[in-house]
Amino acid sequence: MKILVIDDHALVREGLHQVLKGLDENVSVLQAGTCEQAFALAENHVDIDLVLLDYHLPDMTGLQALDVFGKKHPELPIVMLSGSANVQIMRQVLQSGASGFVTKSSLSDELLHAVRLVLNGDVYSPSELGSDFGALSFDGANAKPPLTQRQELVLRELLDGRSNREIGSSLNVSxxxxxxxxxxxxxxxxxxxxxxxxxxxxxxxxRPTSAA
Structure with missing residues (x-):
């Protein structure tokens, strides 16, 4: 398992590294103090499983970085970290494509729970948001031509919660x-x-294949 931690404070990065060992003692943690460094690491390490992204960074905001990751690495789940518990920011971050939002005042167990949830293909929504995240809408898909046969096969594997590696093995593709x-x-x-x-x-x- 490989996780990229982006925060401009070295002590915070080291602290997160120690916490993430709770997932797996051998977890590989890449560290970046700026978005520029983070983007370079993401290009050089195509096997990153998850990104922990600070909301406040010196070279761009977390939302701006989230947008860049979404365009360059759309398959990569992002969990936003912030010292703020502002509900409006939480909602904006999740609506912008993050897979989770965790405040820095949270206990380490909460962070690990969020990371495990996101790695399993779910979204971690802070308790402050209640059920609001479920109200997000995704419009316009029905007006488009159908997916190709191969895309549908991959989508059904996604619905079954499989990772890219597992999908490749199942479909015999890279x-x-x-x-x-x-x-x-x-x-x-x-x-x-x-x-x-x-x-x-x-x-x-x-629907997942198990429900077909």
Whole structure:
């Protein structure tokens, strides 16, 4: 497992590294103090499983960085970290494509819970938001031509909660090919991450193979 931590405070990054060992003692943690460094690491490490992104960074805001990651690495789940518990910011971050939002005042167990949830393909919504996140809408997919047969196969694997590696093995294609199909699926539903794609697909009538 490989996680990219982006925060401009070295002590915070080191602290997060120690907390993330609670997932797996051998977890690999990449560290970046700026978005520029983070984007370079993401280009050089295509096997990153998740990003922890600070909301306040020296070279751009977390929202701006989230947008860049969404365009360059749409398959990569992002959990936003912030010292603020502002509900409006939380909602904006999740609506912008983040897979989770955790305040820095949270206990380490909450962060680990959020990370595990996101790694399993779900969205972690702070308790302050209640059920508001479920109200996000994804419109316009029904007006488009159908997905290709291969894209539908990949989508059904996503609905089953499988990782890119597992999908590649199941469909006998490379992980890079899977990423290409996932990116096409995200564009199709006009969403920014695989979790939102699953929600949008379910609303359009797609079901996991286990429920077919």
């Amino acid at each position: 992980e890079e090919t899977v990423k290409t199909h996932v990116a096409s699926i995200l564009r199709y539903f006009d969403v920014q991450n695989r979790t939102q794609a699953v929600v949008a697909a379910a609303r359009c009538g797609y």
